[in-house]
Amino acid sequence: MKLNNLKVHYPIRSGFLNRITGQVYAVDGVDLNISEGETVGLVGESGSGKTTIGKIIVGLEQMTAGQLIYQGQDISKKRVRNKIQYNKDVQMIFQDSMSSLNPRKTIYDIIAEPIRNFEKLEPIAEKKRILQLLDIVGLPQETLTQYPHQFSGGQRQRIGIARAVSTNPKLIVADEPVSALDLSVQAQVLNFMKQIQKEMNIAFLFISHDLGVVRHMTDNIAVMHYGRIVEKGSRDAIFNHPEHIYTKRLLSSIPSIDISKRE
Numbered sequence: 001m002k003l004n005n006l007k008v009h010y011p012i013r014s015g016f017l018n019r020i021t022g023q024v025y026a027v028d029g030v031d032l033n034i035s036e037g038e039t040v041g042l043v044g045e046s047g048s049g050k051t052t053i054g055k056i057i058v059g060l061e062q063m064t065a066g067q068l069i070y071q072g073q074d075i076s077k078k079r080v081r082n083k084i085q086y087n088k089d090v091q092m093i094f095q096d097s098m099s100s101l102n103p104r105k106t107i108y109d110i111i112a113e114p115i116r117n118f119e120k121l122e123p124i125a126e127k128k129r130i131l132q133l134l135d136i137v138g139l140p141q142e143t144l145t146q147y148p149h150q151f152s153g154g155q156r157q158r159i160g161i162a163r164a165v166s167t168n169p170k171l172i173v174a175d176e177p178v179s180a181l182d183l184s185v186q187a188q189v190l191n192f193m194k195q196i197q198k199e200m201n202i203a204f205l206f207i208s209h210d211l212g213v214v215r216h217m218t219d220n221i222a223v224m225h226y227g228r229i230v231e232k233g234s235r236d237a238i239f240n241h242p243e244h245i246y247t248k249r250l251l252s253s254i255p256s257i258d259i260s261k262r263e
């Protein structure tokens, strides 16, 4: 996946007539590469444009300018997206599992939904697949007939992971996937994600303002500031030899960098 000079500008409206009086440059010329099976961390403080990039990749938001290249094709055109099954290959895990899982659906239907959208499986094959997915995220079979409110935040996040991997995706955008969880379960959920990534060779775009989590998860890191990437590099280069003043500032404000200690 390649982002070329990606721009997302939102209009600012104000006054009685609701006229456009300016633009927010949420993303302002971003280039980024995500290779097969790797984890790229996208860090930066609130409002720097991280979530907007994630939304563009999964198609929840429209870009103002730029290109999104996947398997050599420009997927900003809907026709191309459908042809190469882009929406099956690229999935998202959200921060807030309570609002991203439909409260009126059973866990079975929640996990089955993406499979039904992209594959036509017989009921028996579908159930087998869903049981496998539950097993991968370490939840018992009874889970299937239950509803989202019956689970803890950490369990719900694992359900969200099962749903995201149900279509055998090639890339998952994980937007602050553990920041709503207690510190004690963060490491557990992150380790599940790592294990699944290794087994299924999935690439991750890992969005977080928490540098401890990012250090635990990523291979390469891009640092965002006001809609731009100010520094890019390997995890070790960014943590050991940060160059940009903003990266240095971000690093000096980490509470507890060691994820295993959070357990």
Ligand SMILES: Nc1ncnc2c1ncn2[C@@H]1O[C@H](COP(=O)(O)OP(=O)(O)OP(=O)(O)O)[C@@H](O)[C@H]1O
Residues within 6 Å of the ligand: 010, 011, 024, 025, 026, 027, 044, 045, 046, 047, 048, 049, 050, 051, 052, 053, 209
């Ligand atoms: N739909 C929208 N309309 C107008 N402005 C928006 C919209 N969505 C985001 N923005 C603005 O774009 C900028 C980038 O927002 P974005 O959510 O991508 O940042 P972020 O780095 O993900 O922050 P956070 O960590 O708080 O989610 C912010 O200034 C935000 O207010």
